[in-house]
Amino acid sequence: MKYVIKKFITMLITVFFVSFFVFIAFQIIPGDPATAMLGTEATPDEVAALRVKLGLDRPILVRYGEWLIAFFFGDMGKSYSYGISVKEMIGNKIPITVTLTLMSFLMIVCVSIPLGIYLAEHKNSPITRFIDGLNRVIMAVPAFFTGIMLTFIFGLVFRLFTPGGYVSYERNLPDFLYYLLYPAIAIALPKIAMTVKLLKSALLNEAELDYVRTAFSRGNTTRQVIYKHILKNALIPVITFLGMTLSDIVAGSIIIEQVFSIPGIGRLLITSISNRDYPVALSIISMVAFIVIFINFLVDLLYKYIDPRTEG
Amino acid sequence: MESIKKNKKLMAGIVITSIVFILAFTGKIYTPYDPNEMDSTAKMASSSLEHLLGCDNFGRDIFSRVISGLGNTMMIALGTVGMGVALGTIAGAVTGYYGGLLDEILMRFNDALLAFPSILLALLFISLIGAGKYNVILSLGIVFTPSYARIVRSEFLRVRNLDYVSSARLMGASDARVMFVHILPNAYRVMLSTIAIGFNNAVIAEAGMSFLGIGVQPPDASLGRMLSEAQTYLFVKPSYAFSIGLIIVLLILGFTFISEGLEEI
C-alpha cells in the first residue's frame, strides 16, 4: 500500500511538472493568437482588445493556476480558431485516436505473445529462423512507410479499402473500425517484431536459470515449465516494454493519421500548434501526457504484482 | 577480434552499415549530378544508365538525391545520438551516483520527458525554435536524453556499492574520477547497444518529422520528405518511393544487427 501511495504521489508530481512545462512552452512560442484569429486586416487596436478579452495580458502564473484548476474540472476553455469549447472538439477526436491505439495494441499483444512463445519453444526450427529474419526487417520499416505501402497495395491495387475514405464512428461503426484496421497494422507491425524478439530472448534466458533446471528434473514437461514458471518471469520485461510502447503508439498515430487522412487527435494537434490555438494544443498535449503517465503508473503497479522484489 | 569475426550478426551489421556509410559519405563529396540541379528535359525520366533511379518532378537525379538525403539523415541521427548520449550520461551518472534529492528531481524531470511521446515533444520544440536541420538535432537530442539517462543511472545504481567502487573511493579517488573512470567503462556494453537502437530511433524520428514537413527544409534532400513527395507518383513511378524506403530499411537493419551482435559478445 505504501508503494502504491508513493507511486501515486510521484505520478502527481510528474503531472505537475509536465503541465507546467507545456504551459510555459506555449507562452514562449513566437506569434500571437490574437493576430492569427483576426487575420490580415486587423488593426492594432482590435488585436489589443482581443488580447484583453482572451486574458492574454495577465501574468503567466495566474493564468497557469487558473488553467490547471479548470482543466481538472473538465473545463478546457474555448478554441481560439473555432470558438467552440475544446472539450467538445477533443471529445469528438479522442475516441478515434484511442480506438486506433487500442486496436494496434491489441494486435501487438495477440500476435506477439503466442508467436514469441512458439519461437522460444521451437528455437532451432527453420520456421523460427525465417521469422527471426523477417522480424529484423519488419523492425526496420518505419510505420509511415508501411502505411504508404499498405495504401498502395490494399487500397489502390486490390481496392480493399478507400484511401482517405475515413468514415466517422458516429455514422457507421463497422466501416469506421474497418478503415482503422490498416493504419493499426502499420503502427503495430514494427512493435510486434520488437515484442516477439524481446519475449523470445527473455524466455530463453529464463530457461537457462537454475530453477528451471530443477523444474525439469522434477519431471515436468516443457510446456508445463514454460507456462508455470518461465512465462511469468519472462513477461516482466515485456510488460515494461509494452507500457513504454503505448506512448510510442500514440506518437505513431500522429504520423499515421497524416498518411491515411484520419481526422484524429494527431491532425488536430499539428494544426492547432501551427495555428497557435493554445487552448486546444495545450489540452491535447496535457491529455496525452496524463494518459501516458497514468499508464506508466499502472505498469508500475502490475510490475510490483508480478515481481514483488521490485525496488521503489 | 576473433570473437567479433565469429559473431555473424555483428559482421553482417558492420558490412551493411559500412555500405550505407560509404554511400552517404560519397553523397557528401560526390554525386553523379548536383542533387538540386533541375533539368526540364528530364522531368520524371525513368531509370537509365544516365539516371540510375530516374528523375523526379523537377528533373533532378533521384539517385543523387537519395544519397545526399541519406547523408543529411545520417548527420542528424549522429548529432542526435551524440547529444543525447552526452547529456544522458552526465544526468544518469550524477543521479545514479549521488542519489538523494537531486536524483529525485532529475528523475521526475526525466519521467516528465518520458511521458511525452517523442514525436509530440519534438513537435513542441520545433514550434518553439522553428524547423530546420540543426533544430531537429537539438530537439531530438533533448527528446532522447532521458532514455540514455535511465540506462546509465540504473547501471550506476547497480555498481555504486560494489566492492571495487568502494575501494576506489577509499583510496581517495575523486567523485568525478570514480564516476567516469571506474564505473562508466562498465556501462559501455549496455550503452553501445542502446546507442545502436538510439541511432535507429533517431533515423525513424527524423524521417517522420521530415515526412510531416517539420524536419529538413527543401530544397535540401531528406529521406522523409522525399518519401512524402513520392506518394504523388506511386502509380507512375513506384520505384521512387520504394528506393527511398529501401535505403531507410537498410540503414536501420545495419544498426539492428550491430546492436544484436553486441548483446551476444
Add this chain to the structure above:
Amino acid sequence: MKKKFALILLVLLTLTIVLGACSSTGKGDSSKITIGIAQDLEDSLDPHRAVAAGTKEVLFNVYEGLMKPAPDGSVIPAVAEKFEVSQDGKEYTFTLREGVKFHNGDPVKASDVKYSIEKIAGMMGDKPRISAFSLIEAVNIEDEKTIVIKLSEPNMELPYHLAMTNAAIIPESNKTPDTVAIGTGPYKFVSRSPQENIVMESFDDYWGDKPFIKDVIFKIEANADTLVMDLMGGSLDMFKHMTKTQVDQLDDNFRIYEGTANLVQALYLNNKEKPFDDIRVRQAMCYATDKEGVIKLAFDGKGVPIGSAVIPAFKKYYMPELNDVYTYDVEKAKELLKEAGYENGFNMTITVPSNYDPHVKTAEVLVEQYKKVGINAKLELVEWNSWLSDVYGDRKHQSTIVGTDPSSMTARAMLERYVSDSGKNFVNFSDERYDEIFKKAISTVDDEESTICYKQLETILTEKAASVYIQDMAEFVALNKKFDGYTFYPMYIIDVSKIKPAS
C-alpha cells in the same frame, strides 16, 4: 493458452474481413459530392469576418449579397432584383427580390439588409470590413422592398463590392453568426467538424435555379502528397487547385478542367529590408528570374507570366507589355548587383507558407535560378497562420512567395495594397506618385480616366520593381466523371450549384 490466443486472433481477423465485406462504398451515387479543400475554414462562419480566400471560396455557396458575381466577371442582382444609381453617383436605390428566404425559413426583410450593410460598413462601432464601405453614409429603408444607400463620395464600383462574400446579407435575428451560418445561397450549412469536413445540403426554397446535387461535403485535405491517392481511391470527387503534374497522375475516371487561378503569384520583396531597399537590387532580382523556367519546371509549362500586379482576367486593366520589361538576363542582373555593391551576391531568405504546394515548388526553382547570379537564397517554410501574422501582419520577412487575389472584381482591389499607408502593404512599397495617382483613380467617376490611372499605377509597380511578379498560375480542376458542369469564375470561387450529375 496458445490455442486461446490463436483463436482470438482468428476471430479478430474474420471479424475485420466480414466488416470489410459489409461496408458498401456507395459508388455511382451522384446525389452526393465530396470536394477536397486545402485548408479548413480558419475563421468564424460570419461571412463579414472571412479573410482567407479559402474560406470565402466555400462560403460563397451559403451566402449572397445584394449582388453576386457571374462567371463572365460581371455582377448580377441576387438578393436585390435591380438597382438604380443617381446622376451624381452618390445614391444607390435597390429593389429587393420577391420571395427570397433565409435558410431558417424567414423571408429576407429590408431591415435584415440594412443590418447587414451597416454591420459590414462598421456603423455599429466596428471597423469597416470592406474598405470601400467607409464611403457609406447612410442605409435607409424606403419601404419593405426598397433600400437606399447614400455615399459620401461618388463611387461606380459599389455593386462589385456588394457582390463580395464579405458583403453577404444575413438575418438580424441570428445573434451568433460566428458559429451559426444562415444565408440565402443555394446551399445551406449543415455542420462542420474542425480539420475534418464542412457539410452542406441544397436549399429547397432557393429563389434562383435549384442546385442539382443534394449533399455536399467539403473535405479538408491538408496533405498535398496524399491528394492523388485519395482522388484515385474514390474518397474525393473533386479538387479545385491542382497543378498539371498532379493532374497527370490521375486515370481517365476524371474530367479535367483547365483555367486560371486568378492570383498574382510573385516573389514579394520587402522594400524596407536590406538589400531590397535598393531599386537596383530589386531590378536585378527581376532580371535574374526566369519566369518561363519556373512555369516549365514546376507547372509543366502551364501558366501565364505577368509583369505587374494585375491578372490577365481583368482585361480592361491588364497590360501584357509589362511582362517584357525585365526579360531573363543573367549578365544584366550581375551588372546591376555590381552597381549596387553586391558584386559577390548576398544571402537572402524566402518565407513560404508550407500548405501551398505550388508556391513551395516555385521557391525551390527560384533558389536554383538565383545561384547563377551569386545570390544564395534559403527557404523558410512556415504554417499559414504564422505567415498571416508574421509576414502579412507584422511584415517581418525579407521576401515571400504567395499569390494575392482580388477580393472583388475591381482594379482597386488589386492595386490598393501598394499605397504607402495601406494595411495590406506587406511589401512596404512606398512611392509618392503612386499614392497620388491612386487617390485620383478611386475618386473619379469617369471610367476612362480611372482606367488610365490604374494603368499608370501598374507601370509604376513594374518600373520600380516593387516585387518580382511571376505568373497567374494555371489551375486544373479534377472532377469525377460521375459529375459534369464545373464552371470557372475569374475569382477564387467554387460554385457547387453549377455542378450536375453526368448524363
